[in-house]
């Protein structure tokens with residue numbers, strides 16, 4: 056088994072799904088000859104040709120709209136947005152056209168929208184965002200946000216085979232930083248199932264994407280102080296694996312939610328509400344959140360560091376919770 | 380267009396007449412239902428515009444796809460939708476195609492009639508129907524997609540992104556701009572600083588026709604030509620149909636902002652009355668035939684109206700039906716070409732652009748707006764609309780630059796980089 060980056064894992068998933076099913080086509084900006092801004096689609100054009108790897112004008116609304124139309128004839132388009140920040144430009148197509156299609160008139164939209172997301176690489180306010188909650192909030196869309204190469208590959212395959220629109224967030228700071236051993240044989244990872252990354256008895260950290268790794272670093276430090284933290288990686292935001300969250304909270308009786316998204320209206324608020332509704336009696340301490348600031352993502356490194364949750368923020372919040 | 384391309388058989392003439400009449404009577408019936416408070420929400424009217432929906436959709440084949448806007452009930456009827464579906468949709472009944480989850484002409488049919496449901500946001504259907512056309516080509520189905528947009532809707536971003544993508548892809552999309560002079564309360568002249576909305580097409584390098592939207596035969600034969608071009612791989616085609624919205628924006632709107640003379644002017648040009656006169660004069664339509672047509676329409680209308688009125692509202696718990704689809708897709712891809720063409724090894728290509736020219740140009744030899752679609756020059760259709768427009772013209776023809784030698788040639792080269800293998804002929 057070879058060491059594979061998250062980026063390469065996604066590329067493998069696209070490659071294998073296109074190989075497996077001629078209904079799968081890729082569409083986006085600079086994805087063909089150039090292979091995509093981050094090279095996730097490198098090599099696809101060469102193998103699958105111009106009809107299946109479609110370079111478009113810079114028109115996010117047209118990309119999503121066309122993919123939706125293609126899916127009505129049974130194709131499974133995979134759209135690339137060059138950066139997820141540009142998803143704002145096709146918000147209407149996604150939330151009004153794509154998301155409502157099945158509920159309103161019974162027309163499923165089996166498409167995937169994949170996009171590099173997240174901060175920590177000094178991309179500035181328009182190349183660093185985490186807009187997952189606009190879409191997790193929209194009934195009819197699924198939202199996937201993996202943290203490991205193994206998951207990214209398995210979840211991408213599930214997303215492509217799913218008969219619903221799936222937004223697939225690819226954290227750009229993880230693209231080349233995180234490596235996994237990936238089996239050569241075929242596998243998938245189901246949507247809607249969280250993964251326990253570290254077991255512990257004292258408190259639960261529910262998190263996802265890049266913050267999974269930050270949380271694991273924090274957990275290692277906390278262990279030195281004798282605080283045993285459980286780290287639950289949500290993997291998909293919509294559907295949300297509430298069972299896994301509740302099971303863990305019932306075991307540790309303390310919950311810290313960590314996400315890179317901004318605070319107000321982030322998924323932490325939803326998770327806290329689910330826990331209050333279903334496991335209030337199991338809690339020995341208030342639910343806490345560590346999130347980004349409620350500001351745009353600032354550009355300069357010291358500003359961005361302050362904006363993003365850091366290991367020491369998580370350690371401090373966890374320590375306080377454990378002592379409560 | 381050749382004379383042959385303008386031919387309409389007596390059978391087609393009676394069909395066009397019948398569908399326009401059906402459309403009008405369906406909408407008149409709904410106006411009555413509205414006044415009886417039986418319509419849920421607003422009611423839009425296509426009064427005076429029936430020739431456009433009917434004439435364009437009549438140019439399609441069963442395999443082709445449409446997506447209606449608010450004033451395209453005529454298109455739905457031609458495509459085969461029963462009046463009862465239109466009544467139950469507007470009355471929010473459980474028996475409607477969306478079971479009461481959406482209203483008006485917001486419903487579709489993937490499997491049989493090939494109709495994509497619209498959403499309210501203007502312009503959004505254009506990229507979607509471009510995608511349907513792209514998928515149709517990919518699967519080898521040789522289908523054409525048709526949708527409509529109002530004069531007001533041409534100012535949305537989706538219109539421009541969609542038409543540009545369609546043109547760049549040479550998608551087999553027929554886009555009909557219904558220029559009915561008004562967008563809600565705003566006249567065309569306050570929406571856009573150009574006279575002909577068809578002129579938008581030349582900026583995207585696609586063909587356009589201008590047609591008298593109140594002349595159903597002109598609409599039909601123009602649409603038939605547009606469909607032919609699309610089927611031959613020379614899409615997309617824009618058709619601007621000049622017409623007039625003869626009511627307010629919707630039932631609530633008395634349209635007092637419209638000059639009375641404008642209504643008077645267009646009332647003389649009612650598409651159904653004028654066509655009736657023409658068919659009677661030609662001996663195609665007789666009193667007997669008209670009565671047969673009307674009797675048949677009224678029988679269906681009566682039955683379907685009663686059906687709708689007797690239909691229940693949906694049970695409240697229907698609101699909780701899932702937003703995610705479990706189970707197989709309603710339509711699997713229908714391949715009409717060998718799959719081997721799009722799978723390795725045959726799909727494999729050399730991954731490089733074939734760009735012609737270096738981007739060289741001579742600024743003083745270029746006239747602006749020189750985009751031109753490849754292939755033959757488009758035929759133009761004379762519009763016989765009455766508002767003070769200049770004579771109808773083929774915008775692409777107007778846009779043809781002066782033939783002034785090398786400068787033009789190199790400018791053209793620079794503006795149109797070619798891709799080596801587009802994966803199609």
Ligand SMILES: Cc1ncc(C[n+]2csc(CCOP(=O)(O)OP(=O)(O)O)c2C)c(N)n1
Pocket residue numbers: 450499500501528529530531532533535557559561562563624628
């Ligand atoms: C994007 C968007 N903005 C605003 C509206 C509200 N609206 C509905 S119809 C309409 C006027 C449309 O005019 P036009 O496109 O000319 O079509 P017509 O009503 O004349 O058929 C407006 C403003 C809308 N549906 N979508």
Ligand SMILES: [Mg+2]
Pocket residue numbers: 529530531557558559560561562563624
């Ligand atoms: Mg209008």
